[in-house]
Amino acid sequence: MRFLNSLLCAASLPSLLFAFPNLPFKTSKRWIxxxxxxxxxxxxxxxxxxxxxxxPEGLQYSSIESIVSKIKSLKMNVVRLTFAIEMIDDIKDNGGDVTMEKAFQKALGTSQGNTVYQQVLKNNPQFNATTTRIQVFDAVAAELAKQEIYVHLDNHMSKGAWCCGTGDGNAWFGDTYFNADKWKRGLQYMADHGKKWSSLISIGLRNEFRKPDKAGSSLAxxxxxxxxxxxAAADIVNAANPDILIFLSGLDYDTTMSPIPGAGDLGGGKKFQLSNFKYANKLVMELHNYQNSATSxxxxxxxxxxxxxxxxxxxxVNQMPVTLxxxxxxxxxxxxNGVYASCLRKIIPEWKAGWTVWVLAGSYxxxxxxxxxxxxxxxxxxQWTGWRSNSAINGLKAMVDASLK
Structure with a gap:
């Protein structure tokens, strides 16, 4: 009986050792x-x-649990969850976070805001009049963890708004709404706050740097x-939460990181060298691509x-993971079924690179x-009730399966 018990314990050991979420993550050359x-x-x-x-979008049409279940049904393992620095500015400078009710009223107007807010409560009865925006993010992260899906936080904008344009005031350091110090403070706050999220594995420092229309009001x-x-931002984030990976995005709407792999000259004698970072095994490159009219x-x-x-x-020179x-x-x-989509379905899994598709939201x-x-x-x-196109989803499922291999 003792021998049988030993066998049973041994048989169950892998499930204990390799159980979700297996944190923290790190990088090893090109791998995460x-x-x-x-x-x-x-x-x-x-x-x-x-x-x-x-x-997070869609809660007037569905529960968080239902939305996450749909993601899970595709066998996806991560959600890129975007946030705005303005939320943290309110917390730090304006007396605390805003309640859901006030957030909807401010964005949609009192009447329509109230209507949408009540719809959110109907679908998500765990919320109430005291629930704040950051607590909704907490609830989303908790449900993702419950269904064993990881969270990748992404600072999408400084001022909460649709992204992205060169004239939206969020384009570059020093732009109308892009206060670099508040940006770093916001990243620090979310990195620290995210420690309570059991499936947080990474954070993207900024989405789609781009040249602003008002160049005179910004840094070069x-x-x-x-x-x-x-x-500087990466140092702050790593100090706040040394367990999470840090994603670095590039210029021109994050379509290029061309000087980074080869440690090319960045100007002023600066070069990006992984070996200079004490947390080199926490850094990941990210890129975006929207070549929808591609013919080759x-x-x-x-x-x-x-x-x-x-x-x-x-x-x-700087071998590291890259995620689209x-x-x-x-x-x-x-x-x-076009060249662009078909090509990405082929080459990204071939390169064994990570990816997160834009976008889940059927409406905003x-x-x-x-x-x-x-x-x-x-x-x-x-209405967030089902897939917009089963044919397109089948193509995406093929990309998931190829990447899982």
């Missing part, structure tokens, strides 16, 4: 690995929460400024490689002044 040493590939979707309301738009600001997969492949994916190669944190296309037509609370905005790029339909 969990605490057991197993490779982990980001396979997921973007869930926006950085727009005007600054609450170049790699030298990027290096100074980004490395070979051209796309070459461009992506030269713009940063070459960091995956052993020949790179945004790509996407209309779910309302045959784009899923409000976008660019229009309430209940239809999002035809959304994987979900307008």
């Amino acid at each position: 690995v969990d605490s057991t040493g197993a490779n982990f590939t980001y396979i997921g979707v973007n869930w926006p929460g950085a727009a005007d309301v600054m609450i 738009y170049n790699w030298q400024t990027w290096y100074t600001q980004v490395t 997969c070979d051209s796309m492949k070459s461009g992506l490689w030269n713009n940063g994916f070459k960091a995956l190669d052993a020949s790179a 944190t945004e790509f996407g296309f209309s779910q309302a037509d045959s784009s899923y 609370y409000i976008r660019s002044g229009k309430s209940d905005y239809e999002e035809v790029w959304g994987l979900l339909n307008h």
